[in-house]
Amino acid sequence: MKLPWRLLSLAVIGTICSSPAQAVKDREAAVRQDRAALEQDPRWLYNDFQRGLAEAQRTGKPLLVVLRCVPCLACAGIDAAVLRQAERELAPLLDQFVCVRVINANALDLALFQFDYDLSFSTMFFNGDGTVYGRYGSWTHQHEFQNTTIAGYQRALEVALALHRGYPINQLALAGKQGVALPFKTPLEIPPLAGKYKADLDWEGKVVPSCVHCHQIGDAIRASYRDQKKAMPTEWIYPMPAPETIGLTLAPDQAALVKSVAAGSAAARAGVQAGDEIISLAGQPLISIADVSWALHRAPESGAVPLVMKRGGAQKVLQLALPANWRTKSDISKRVGTWSMRGMATGGLVLRDLGDAERTQRAVGSDKLALFVSGLGQYGIHGAAKKAGFLKEDVIVELDGRSDRITEGELLGFLLQNHQSGEIVKATVLRGSERVELSLPMQ
Numbered sequence: 001m002k003l004p005w006r007l008l009s010l011a012v013i014g015t016i017c018s019s020p021a022q023a024v025k026d027r028e029a030a031v032r033q034d035r036a037a038l039e040q041d042p043r044w045l046y047n048d049f050q051r052g053l054a055e056a057q058r059t060g061k062p063l064l065v066v067l068r069c070v071p072c073l074a075c076a077g078i079d080a081a082v083l084r085q086a087e088r089e090l091a092p093l094l095d096q097f098v099c100v101r102v103i104n105a106n107a108l109d110l111a112l113f114q115f116d117y118d119l120s121f122s123t124m125f126f127n128g129d130g131t132v133y134g135r136y137g138s139w140t141h142q143h144e145f146q147n148t149t150i151a152g153y154q155r156a157l158e159v160a161l162a163l164h165r166g167y168p169i170n171q172l173a174l175a176g177k178q179g180v181a182l183p184f185k186t187p188l189e190i191p192p193l194a195g196k197y198k199a200d201l202d203w204e205g206k207v208v209p210s211c212v213h214c215h216q217i218g219d220a221i222r223a224s225y226r227d228q229k230k231a232m233p234t235e236w237i238y239p240m241p242a243p244e245t246i247g248l249t250l251a252p253d254q255a256a257l258v259k260s261v262a263a264g265s266a267a268a269r270a271g272v273q274a275g276d277e278i279i280s281l282a283g284q285p286l287i288s289i290a291d292v293s294w295a296l297h298r299a300p301e302s303g304a305v306p307l308v309m310k311r312g313g314a315q316k317v318l319q320l321a322l323p324a325n326w327r328t329k330s331d332i333s334k335r336v337g338t339w340s341m342r343g344m345a346t347g348g349l350v351l352r353d354l355g356d357a358e359r360t361q362r363a364v365g366s367d368k369l370a371l372f373v374s375g376l377g378q379y380g381i382h383g384a385a386k387k388a389g390f391l392k393e394d395v396i397v398e399l400d401g402r403s404d405r406i407t408e409g410e411l412l413g414f415l416l417q418n419h420q421s422g423e424i425v426k427a428t429v430l431r432g433s434e435r436v437e438l439s440l441p442m443q
Contacts, residue, residue: 078138132178351374
């Protein structure tokens with residue numbers, strides 16, 4: 001039986017967060033313990049953004065909002081560090097903020113809270129009037145839940161405070177950091193979530209099933225496009241591009257310090273060098289790597305974007321030329337939101353581009369499509385490819401007439417923007433030395 005897209009988010013969260021490697025064993029107890037520990041905490045306002053906003057207006061302090069999926073182990077290390085382990089290191093900085101901890105996305109104001117929804121720990125910094133100063137989120141911590149390093153977080157706090165001291169003179173420079181218009185005011189208005197959750201958590205019953213997780217926002221928005229038979233916008237397929245997308249590797253313990261630059265990349269062509277400190281991107285002052293991703297998220301599909309660098313104590317203005325389709329080079333393979341797109345576009349296949357040695361072994365050219373089936377879904381929409389005859393370790397060498405070399409992420413974008421549910425695309429796979437013709441259903 002085909003699973004309706006409006007129920008997809010529930011299926012995905014059940015699949016992912018039920019894994020012992022990715023979630024605490026007793027999710028319900030974890031949420032209740034978090035509430036018991038922090039509801040009366042003298043520093044943290046618990047799950048009440050509006051109260052925090054009012055307090056920021058009253059005191060003149062900036063507002064710091066931590067958004068945390070408590071049951072998920074991802075980012076547990078930095079979460080514990082910010083709350084407890086680093087109290088002495090961070091206390092002088094945290095004391096200068098109104099601090100709020102939000103553990104569910106049910107009633108988030110989507111005009112204000114636009115960040116990387118695939119992260120289980122994020123922080124947004126606001127002025128009391130709702131102006132966004134910046135964002136913090138770490139994929140290093142997301143993938144290493146025992147990582148408790150906070151140097152980058154501390155730097156974000158410091159720069160956010162500096163922006164607050166310069167406000168409102170710097171308000172024009174902050175314009176690009178503000179959220180853009182979305183068709184929904186809260187997650188509860190997005191069709192796949194509407195009517196299934198309430199604004200408040202069910203503390204008298206089962207808390208966890210009553211919670212909208214942050215990643216469900218992205219899942220639901222993508223599903224709404226699919227339900228309407230509309231091509232999915234590129235920015236929802238490749239959200240919050242990592243700096244590596246343009247060839248930058250940034251130091252995790254700084255706001256935006258260039259650690260290395262990939263040869264031939266957009267950043268290299270712009271003249272960025274290792275050791276440069278990026279002061280602003282697209283006119284936006286940066287407080288963290290997540291701010292770089294936000295600036296790229298809002299960047300044009302092609303064209304020049306200004307970078308202001310500090311090099312050797314002097315500032316230098318560069319122009320970052322973004323080529324057409326630059327966003328499709330973003331690595332989305334480890335994002336939670338990619339699971340739902342795999343269900344829509346490839347029937348639950350997990351694909352990996354073959355390396356040069358493997359291509360030589362299989363007699364596949366270096367410029368040709370060769371996507372190795374490293375994972376194969378088993379159930380529901382994620383079992384469609386298996387049902388269609390695909391096998392683990394197949395190598396896709398042609399799909400929908402395309403045989404040029406592309407990544408899994410590029411393939412997902414191509415299929416989601418060119419095909420709708422119910423359509424069938426033809427595929428050719430290598431199975432050992434045999435070429436096998438298959439039909440892949442779009443969902």
